[in-house]
Amino acid sequence: MLNVSPLSAFNDNYIWLISNGRQAAVVxxxxxxxxxxxxAERGLELTAILITHHHRDHTGGIAPLLADWPQAQVFAPAAEPLPVPGARSLADGEPLVLPGIGLELAVLAVPGHTLGHLAYHGQDMLFCGDTMFSGGCGRLFEGTPVQMHQSLARLAALPGHTRVYCAHEYTQANLAFCHAVEPDNPELKKYMQKVAKLRQQGIPSLPTSIDQEKAVNVFLRAHLAGVRARAQLQAMMELNEDHEVFAALRRWKDDF
Structure with a gap:
């Protein structure tokens, strides 16, 4: 059995530690x-480092970790600058088995936040970096709204019970935005209460699930008439395509 646990970093990052009790990988x-x-506390050997995209708050610890565990293999997006020499570059559709722990993952290209962003899916787990957050999605630093909308649709098509391991604790702020868009969503109200209780106790709101996100995350709900109507009202223009609704929601969230 594999154990996945969050390691807090900076103000709101999560580094995901995957272990089998002896070896470990970090995302x-x-x-x-x-x-x-x-x-050190758990007596684990680091065998793999998995990278979703090139931003420093996701890669800054790689070189120091390799200094202590030089045998660890680094896996990173082929379409982005490799974070360290010798990293294995990955592209969409490649199979991947994390050394030591044996976790089999499918590599998914999910451009939007960055152009080469990858997500990793396997054994009912999704490590999606800054593409999807609970109740939200990443800012479009490099990609287009069409790209991000398509990437989120790809993730939303995964099995509903898939556990989603996002890279930031943004959930409460994201849900406040979702509530502004869908104030009458009963599933959203229940989820907001659940998350509030967790955070009051200092417990991470993550992982979430694909089913949970489809029920509350407005960035996965751009196809719904009510979400479209609210986005049009905010944008003060007609939005004819789902990706246009998504783009309007992303602009709204950027200034929320």
Whole structure:
């Protein structure tokens, strides 16, 4: 059995630690310190480092970790600058088995937040970096609204029970925006209460699930008439395509 646990970094990042009790992999280690601490406390050997995209808060800890665990293999997007020499570059559709822990993952290209952003799916788990958040999605630093809309649709098509391991604790702020868009969504209201209780206790709101996000995340709900109507009202223009609704929602959220 694999265990997946969050390691807090910076103000709101999560580095995901995947272990089998002996070996471990980490996803998006922006900071080496919490990884070193967790590995030492749990007696784990680092065998793999998995990267979703090139931003520093997801890659900054790689070199220090390799100094301590030089045998660890680094896996990163082929369409972005490799974070360290010798990293194995990955492209859409490639099979991947994380060394040591044996986790089989499918590599999914999900451009939008960055052009080469990847997500990794396997064994009912999705590591999606900054593409999807609970109740939200990443800002469009490099990609287009069409790209991000398509990437989110690709993730939303995964099995509903898939656990979604996002890279940031943005949930409460995201849900506040979702509530502004869909104030009468009963599933959203229930989820907001659940998340509020978790955060009051200092417990991460993540992982979420694909089904949960389809029920509350307005960026996955641009096809719904009510969401379209609210987006049109905010944008003060007619929106004819779902990706146009998505784009209007993203602009709204940027200034929310």
């Amino acid at each position: 998006d280690p922006g900071d080496a310190a919490p990884v070193r601490t967790a590995l």
